Amino acid sequence: MHDNTVLGPQTSSAKLGRVFIYAILAFLVLFYLMPLVVMLLTSVKSMADIRTGTLISWPKEFVFDAWGKAWSSACTGVACEGVSGYFFNSIKIVLPAVLISTFLGALNGYVLTKWKFKGSDLFFGLLLFGCFIPFQVVLLPMAQTLGWLGLANTTAGLVLVHVVYGMAFTTLFFRNFYVSVPSELVSAAKIDGAGFFTIFWRILLPVSTPIIVVCVIWQFTQIWNDFLFGVVYAAGDTQPITVALNNLVNTSTGVKEYNVEMSAAIIAALPTLLVYVLAGKYFVRGLTAGSVKG
Amino acid sequence: MQVVTAKVKKKPLLDLVADQIPKLVLSPTILMTVVFIYGYVIWTGVLSFTKSSFLPNYKFAGTLQYEKLFENDRWGVAVDNLFVFGGLFILICLALGIFIAILLDQRIRAEGAIRTVFLYPMALSFIVTGTAWKWILNPSLGLERLVKDMGFENFTFDWLVNTDMAIYTLVIAAVWQSSGFVMALFLAGLRSIDSSIIKAAQIDGASLPKIYLRIILPSLRPVFFSAFIILCHIAIKSFDLVKALTNGGPGYSTDLPATFMYAFSFTRGQIGLGSASAMMMLAGVLAILIPYLYSELRGTRNA
Numbered sequence: 001m002h003d004n005t006v007l008g009p010q011t012s013s014a015k016l017g018r019v020f021i022y023a024i025l026a027f028l029v030l031f032y033l034m035p036l037v038v039m040l041l042t043s044v045k046s047m048a049d050i051r052t053g054t055l056i057s058w059p060k061e062f063v064f065d066a067w068g069k070a071w072s073s074a075c076t077g078v079a080c081e082g083v084s085g086y087f088f089n090s091i092k093i094v095l096p097a098v099l100i101s102t103f104l105g106a107l108n109g110y111v112l113t114k115w116k117f118k119g120s121d122l123f124f125g126l127l128l129f130g131c132f133i134p135f136q137v138v139l140l141p142m143a144q145t146l147g148w149l150g151l152a153n154t155t156a157g158l159v160l161v162h163v164v165y166g167m168a169f170t171t172l173f174f175r176n177f178y179v180s181v182p183s184e185l186v187s188a189a190k191i192d193g194a195g196f197f198t199i200f201w202r203i204l205l206p207v208s209t210p211i212i213v214v215c216v217i218w219q220f221t222q223i224w225n226d227f228l229f230g231v232v233y234a235a236g237d238t239q240p241i242t243v244a245l246n247n248l249v250n251t252s253t254g255v256k257e258y259n260v261e262m263s264a265a266i267i268a269a270l271p272t273l274l275v276y277v278l279a280g281k282y283f284v285r286g287l288t289a290g291s292v293k294g
Numbered sequence: 295m296q297v298v299t300a301k302v303k304k305k306p307l308l309d310l311v312a313d314q315i316p317k318l319v320l321s322p323t324i325l326m327t328v329v330f331i332y333g334y335v336i337w338t339g340v341l342s343f344t345k346s347s348f349l350p351n352y353k354f355a356g357t358l359q360y361e362k363l364f365e366n367d368r369w370g371v372a373v374d375n376l377f378v379f380g381g382l383f384i385l386i387c388l389a390l391g392i393f394i395a396i397l398l399d400q401r402i403r404a405e406g407a408i409r410t411v412f413l414y415p416m417a418l419s420f421i422v423t424g425t426a427w428k429w430i431l432n433p434s435l436g437l438e439r440l441v442k443d444m445g446f447e448n449f450t451f452d453w454l455v456n457t458d459m460a461i462y463t464l465v466i467a468a469v470w471q472s473s474g475f476v477m478a479l480f481l482a483g484l485r486s487i488d489s490s491i492i493k494a495a496q497i498d499g500a501s502l503p504k505i506y507l508r509i510i511l512p513s514l515r516p517v518f519f520s521a522f523i524i525l526c527h528i529a530i531k532s533f534d535l536v537k538a539l540t541n542g543g544p545g546y547s548t549d550l551p552a553t554f555m556y557a558f559s560f561t562r563g564q565i566g567l568g569s570a571s572a573m574m575m576l577a578g579v580l581a582i583l584i585p586y587l588y589s590e591l592r593g594t595r596n597a
Contacts, residue, residue, distance in 0.1 A: 018400070021397055021400055021402070022402075024397060025394075025397055025398075025402065025408060028394060028412070029408060029411050029412075031470070032411050032412055032414075032415065032470065032474070033411055034430070035415075035423065035426040035427060035430060035470070036414070036426075038426065038429065038430055039426050039429075042429065050435070051435075054439055054440040054443050055429075055430060055435075055436055055437065055439070055440045056440065104322070104323060107319050107320075108319075108320060108323050111316045111317075111319055111320045112320070115316035117316060117317060120320070123320070123324060123327075126327060126332075127323070127327050127331075129331060129332075130327060130331045132527065132579055132583055133331065133335065133576060133579065134530055134531050134552070134572070134575045134576060134578075134579055135531070136533075136551075136552055136555045136556070136571075136572040136575050136576075137334070137335050137338050137572045137573065137575065137576045138330065138331070138334040138335065138338065139555075139556075139559065139572070140337075140338055140341060140350075140559055140565060140568065140569060140572075141333070141334040141337040141338060141341075142330070142334060144350065164326050164330045165330070167323055167326060167327075168327075168331075171323065195312060195315075196312065196315040196316060196319070197315075221417055224419070225418070225419035225420070225421075225422075225534075226419075227419065227420065227421050227533070227534040227537065227538075228533055228534065228556075231537075231556075232556075232560060242419050242421040242422075242534070245421055245422065245425060246421050246425075246537060246538055249425050249428070249538065250541060258429055258435070261425060261429070262425075262426070262429065264425075265422045265425040265426060268419060268421070268422050269417075269418050269419065269422045272417045272418060272419070273414065273417055273418065275417065276413075276414055276416075276417035277410075280410055280413070283413075283416075283417065284409075284413060284478050
C-alpha cells in the first residue's frame with residue numbers, strides 16, 4: 001500500500017497544481033452526473049416546460065404525472081399499461097436466477113478447489129470460455145431448445161438462460177475465493193468423518209459472506225440489465241423491464257413524451273442504482289475481482 | 295448375524311456413493327457447459343454452412359453464407375463501425391480512466407464520493423443510458439438547444455441523426471458508461487504500488503509526471519492488459535446501446551456485428567447468414583483472447 005503523502009504538494013507551484021486538479025475533477029464530476037441530473041429534471045417537468053426550457057433548466061413547477069403515466073399507463077409497443085408489469089417480470093426473473101446461479105457457483109467452486117479430481121482443472125478452464133463468448137453465437141440454438149422445452153416466451157425460460165450463462169462467472173468467483181480458504185480445515189473435517197455436504201454447510205458457507213455478496217451483486221446487475229436475452233426469448237407480457245423501456249422509447253406513434261420516457265428510464269435504473277449505493281464498495285470489489293491481483 | 299452382514303455389505307456401497315458426490319454435484323454444470331456452450335457453438339457453426347432461412351435447414355451449402363456475408367454491404371459497414379467505435383471507445387476509456395485514477399490518487403478530499411460519481415454509470419443498463427443520451431443528444435431539444443440559448447445562435451450538434459457522425463455518439467455514451475470501471479481498475483493498481491520505490495525516485499529528483507510515466511504506469515502493465523481485454527469484449531458485444539441510442543440508424547450507418555446478427559437472424563429470417571456473422575464475432579473474440587491467455591499462462595509459468 002503506498003502512502004499518498006509522498007506525492008503531496010511541496011511548493012507553491014504544486015499548490016497551483018492542486019487547484020487545477022480540483023478544477024478538472026469538478027468538471028469531470030459534472031460530465032458524469034449530467035445524464036442522471038437531466039433524467040431527473042426532465043421527469044418532473046410538464047411537456048410545455050420541456051418545449052420552452054433547456055436540458056438543465058430548473059422545472060417551472062414540479063409535476064409527477066409523468067411518473068404515474070410511466071408506471072401504469074404509458075404505451076410500450078401495443079400494450080398501454082405502463083412499465084409496472086415488466087418491472088415485476090424482471091423481479092420474477094432476477095430473484096430465482098440469482099439465487100440458483102449463486103448457489104451452484106458456490107458448490108462448483110467448492111468441488112473445484114477442495115474435491116479436485118482428474119480433469120477438474122481442465123473442466124474449469126473449459127468453463128471459463130463461457131465468460132468470454134459473444135452470446136450471439138448461442139442465441140439461435142437456445143431459441144430452438146427453449147421452443148422444444150416449451151419454455152419459449154416464459155419467465156422460466158429466461159431464468160434457465162440466465163442461470164446457464166451466469167454459471168461461468170459465479171463458479172469463477174467462488175473458485176477464486178475458496179482457493180484462499182485453507183485446505184487443512186477441510187482435511188481435518190474429513191478425518192473427523194464429516195461428509196461432503198457437512199463440510200460445505202459448516203465450514204465453507206459460514207466464511208463465504210464476502211464472495212456471496214459480490215456474486216449476488218454481480219449477477220443481479222447483469223441479469224437486471226440484460227437486454228439481448230430478453231428481447232430474443234421473451235414476447236408480450238413476459239418481457240423484462242429493459243425491453244419494455246426500449247419499446248416505450250422507440251414507439252413511433254403519437255407525441256413523444258420525454259418526461260414519461262425519462263421517468264420510465266429511472267424506474268428501470270432504480271434497483272441496480274439502489275444496490276450500487278447500498279453496496280457500492282462490494283460492487284467495485286466484484287468488478288475488479290480477478291482483474292487486479294495484489 | 296444377518297443384521298451384521300447387512301451392515302458390512304452396506305458400508306462400502308455408501309462409501310462408493312460418497313466418493314462420487316463431488317463429481318455428481320459438478321455434473322449438471324459439466325452437462326450445461328458441454329451442451330449450452332460448446333454444443334451450441336458447434337450447432338451455430340453447422341448452421342452457418344447451411345441454407346437456413348426462416349427455419350433451420352440442414353442442407354449443406356458450403357461457404358455460401360460466408361461469401362454472402364462478405365459481399366453484404368451492411369456487414370462491411372458493421373465491421374468498419376466496430377473498428378471505429380471499438381478503437382475510439384477503448385482508447386478514450388483507457389486514457390480517461392488512467393487520467394482520473396491518477397487525479398484521484400493525489401490525496402483528494404471526498405475521494406469516496408467522487409469515485410461513486412464516476413462509477414455509478416456501470417450499474418445502469420445500456421438501455422437506460424442509451425435512453426438518457428438519446429435525449430441529451432436530441433438535435434432540437436437537447437445539447438444543441440442548450441448552447442443556442444446560451445447565445446451561440448449558429449451552434450449545431452446533430453450527430454445523432456447524421457449518417458457520418460452518429461457512430462461517434464455511441465462512443466460518447468459508451469465511454470461515459472465504462473471509463474469509471476477502468477478508473478477503478480487503475481486506482482486499485484496504483485494503491486498497490488510500493489511507496490518506497492516512489493520515495494527513492496523523488497530523492498533522486500524525479501518530477502511527479504516523470505515518476506508516473508517512467509515508474510508507476512509501466513508497473514501497471516497487467517492492469518492495462520486486463521482493462522484492454524475487458525473493453526474489447528464490451529465493444530464486440532455492444533448491442534443494447536446501439537438498440538437504445540440509434541437503433542442502427544440513420545439507415546444502417548451505426549450497425550455493429552451484434553446488431554447485424556440480430557437483424558438477420560430474428561427479423562429478416564436469414565438464419566444461415568446470421569449464424570455466419572455470429573461465428574465471425576466469435577472469431578474476433580478468440581483472436582484477441584487466445585494471444586492474451588497464452589501470454590498470461592507463460593507469464594505465470596516464468597514467475
